[in-house]
Amino acid sequence: MLTIHGVGRSRAFRCIWTAEEAGIPYEHVPTRVGPEAKAPAHLAINPNGKLPGMTDGALNLFESLAINLHIAGKAGAPLMPEAGDDAARTLQWTLWTATEAEPHAMAWRNHAVSLPAAERDPAVAEAAKAALHQRLGVLEAQLADRPWLLGRDFTVADCNLAGVLYVLWFNRFDLGAFPRVAAWLEACLTRPAALKARRLRED
Ligand SMILES: N[C@@H](CCC(=O)N[C@@H](CS)C(=O)NCC(=O)O)C(=O)O
Numbered sequence: 001m002l003t004i005h006g007v008g009r010s011r012a013f014r015c016i017w018t019a020e021e022a023g024i025p026y027e028h029v030p031t032r033v034g035p036e037a038k039a040p041a042h043l044a045i046n047p048n049g050k051l052p053g054m055t056d057g058a059l060n061l062f063e064s065l066a067i068n069l070h071i072a073g074k075a076g077a078p079l080m081p082e083a084g085d086d087a088a089r090t091l092q093w094t095l096w097t098a099t100e101a102e103p104h105a106m107a108w109r110n111h112a113v114s115l116p117a118a119e120r121d122p123a124v125a126e127a128a129k130a131a132l133h134q135r136l137g138v139l140e141a142q143l144a145d146r147p148w149l150l151g152r153d154f155t156v157a158d159c160n161l162a163g164v165l166y167v168l169w170f171n172r173f174d175l176g177a178f179p180r181v182a183a184w185l186e187a188c189l190t191r192p193a194a195l196k197a198r199r200l201r202e203d
Contacts, residue, residue, distance in 0.1 A: 001027070001034070002026045002054065002055070003022065003026065003027065003053065003055045004052055004053075004054055004067070005052055006031050006051030007030045007032050007033070008030070008199075008200025009051055009200075009201040010051040013027075013200065013201050014064045014065070014159065014160070014163030015052050015064055015067045015071065016028060016053065016196075016200060017154060017159060017163060017194050017197035017198075018071045018072060018159045018163075018199040020064075020196050021079055021154075021193075022072060024074055026082060028200075030150060031053070033050075033051060037049050037050060037051055040073035041067070043058045044060065045062070046060075046062035047062070048062060050111065051061070054067045054070070054071075056070065057196055059117040064119050064163070065098055065160045065163075065164075068159055069091075069094065069158055072155070077153075078155060079152035079156050079159075080152070080155065080156055081153075081155060086150050086151075086155070089149075090150070090157045091154060092175060093103050093149055093150075093157040093160065094156075094157060094160045094161075096161075097161045097164050100135050101161065101164055101165065102164045103133065104128045104131065104166050105128075106167065107125070107127075107128035108168070109171055111124040111125035111128065112125040112171070113150055114187060127190055128131060129142070132173070132192035136177075137178070139161075139178070139181050147187070148184070149184075158188050159188075160181075162184075162194075165181075166167070169189055170202075
């Protein structure tokens, strides 16, 4: 049985959402950040001592977006496009998510919203916002002629990017200059599978 380790208030949220989209049987073990994630049982799955981790038979995986690619691969198309151009685009957007979007989204969330006020650095928040505006412009153009990132089908590329941009959406980052991104993000995060995963972190 595929098992996702990590509380819903961690990046495990993305993997639970993807498993729900995939419609595959899975178990959820709500391992918490801190001592539980640093315990030998969890380190055997994710040696970084972080969340999430995933087990599936003999396979142990870490990195939430890689876990999502594995889960989507079990479901097949359309969630995971078949080998070819759209499979390459799925990898492209997943790596873009990890390298171009997530560092700035987290920096903005931390320094505009999450850190205790005394630890926030407005300059870091402003720089992250500027970097996000450049990336969101790229995304706005991509969405000019399509409802989902790759075209007419919702895929794991949407799950990965919207799962990361969730922190902007939830914390009301101003998307006024990016109406297509705003509509796409709303559509992604209100899908029934996303709502189910969101309940684990928002309730
Ligand atoms: N790139 C990793 C990041 C994992 C990560 O930083 N997870 C957080 C929870 S959302 C964590 O475990 N933090 C605890 C720590 O850094 O010790 C992924 O996407 O899985």
